Amino acid sequence: MNRNQLHDQNLKFVLQQIFNNHPTSRIEISHQLNLNKSTVSSLYNTLMSAGYLTELGLGEASTAGGRKPTLVEISQDYGYTLTFDLGYRHLHALVTRLNGRVSKYDRIDTKGKTIHEMVDRINEYIGQIQKQDTTSNGLLGICFSIHGIVLNNQVKTSPFIDMDGVDLEKIFSMAYQVPVVLENEANLSAIYERDFNGAHGLNSTVTISIHRGIGAGIILHRDLFRGEHGDAGEIGRSVASIEMDADGQPRFMHAEDISSEDAIIQKVEEQKGLKDLDRDAIVRLYREEDPETLVILKAFSTAIGGLIYNTMKTLDPDAFFLNSPLVEEIPDLLKQIRSVYQTLANDHVNIDVTQNARLATVLGGCSLITHRVLGLDNYELNFERPTTEPVG
Template structure:
């Protein structure tokens, strides 16, 4: 091997090591707002001069916002300069293309919400929905002040995604629209598509109690039923993006429902439709179901308690396959009726003969959107394999 070749490889190795260490320092700053170079040096076991060099590089690129002096150590000495991520380095935008509504949110780099909007789009073609999304991006570009501007866009899709393409979207006709190409060409930023349940799982992992578990599953119960799977802190999507399509599992409950998909029996949409049929009232919606349950309407209580039993059975089947540390449930209906969680837990324990942490997602309105914010933030920072924690504003 020629000496020049050896020097080139050594140079590449040093560059790769420095880039990795830069990301580790940035990770510390993101995950520990109000940290210092001394604390980072201690956490990463790197000498202070190395940390100072990396810190200064991040500061020159406007990733760091200094907060002033902190307290000195017990042995005295200079007070450390405390720092946090500069939230105005740039911002991201996430869209949730739902069956009834489009939700849009813009977030600073630290995930702080800049603006959130929603529009009723039920029955509207995908072209109209995407025009609203495009208008929102242009509005943010005209209003948000930051160093680097728009960094990236994420779309939450209620369907199957593989290699950043929509394989199946059962609730919205996509008309062969290439969302990624359309928005990359218009706005010249990275664009990511991801399944809604997967984004709910990312939200739990990066914002909430999911960060304390290596393996967790988030059940997303809306118009359909899906699961976001986190294994070893990483999103598991399966070979073709179909991991977590649990709504198509069959229920064995009773002679009238055996053979039905779980989704067609106890998704929120299915529950509402069952109540509509029983009450002969097409105006029934989620709030009406909630009100009827709270008023102890016998028929509605039976439907919901039966659904809890089916969901518990579905959980048991998933748990025996994937053996997670915890389960989370993202459901606006259950968020309105949290006592049903007790029913699910009790049913699960009866089947499994053991307890498992099962909790409701604490922010059903923003879970998918914030999961998208985290995903696109990981991507634009080149930190897809790094564990990042974000704080959610109260």
């Protein structure tokens, strides 16, 4: 590297250190990066003059004595990012400061709305946030969580929302002159597990997202794996069974046809002759020990356990996480899923539920867009998980 390249790399290392170890000090950064004090001071001053940092006062002197160090962290008043999860029924909106701390979350009803109406609602929401904003630089970037396949920052397929040719990156980057990033919602759930939960000390993980469909976010050797065409993790489309119809032709059943939330709701409705059920109704029926519902959810647990087994044999990760509000509401399902896996594999792998599943995708989006805004796409950043759910 030439001198300029080395300077830029060291600047990013210093910024990463401050983000991950707040509050910290110049002397601590010097020790961690093995850079001399004058180099760190120069890089520190560059970041400070750009407004990225805020000083908090003096810390404790070292045991050897000497001057007390000045503590510093990323400035929460520099600006903010926005993440939107384009769900089928709701638009989830999250506002986070540059230091990764959540300042606002809203869930907006969009059931039956077209993508054009959703875009209008997003613009309206951004306008409201801008009016309330008191930061120095305002909106810094936007991330969109997509329930479909994303390739080259474009929506490749969207099974639940008709995109009607809408180019989200073009519309919002032109309107607000900020970076706009699109990512699959299961991938964002996997990023959330990696970046918000102390990294679990794990190298490779698979997060299985179970909602209207089923998808997987794959982290291999700490990096998100998307595949060559963005299709990696589309395990809901894997063939779960093959049946022959009356004409002797094969009929393929996919995993999400059997064990997605929509599939469960449809089966319960058919068995009980009911209509317009939702997840809450399924949970209620389970707690009431409704016989038909118990059988259907037992089949769900068996199918998910088998899906984890197949994925384990393909990718061999350190652990699995289930981003499933249904499993989060009914912990016994997790026990059943673990039991099915152990019966198949005759060994143990860590299988846990994603905590606070409703916010997992938007928090993963917060990480993705914060990396982009800071110019740290290939650097590890550690975020603090909200201890309480933010409200609008």
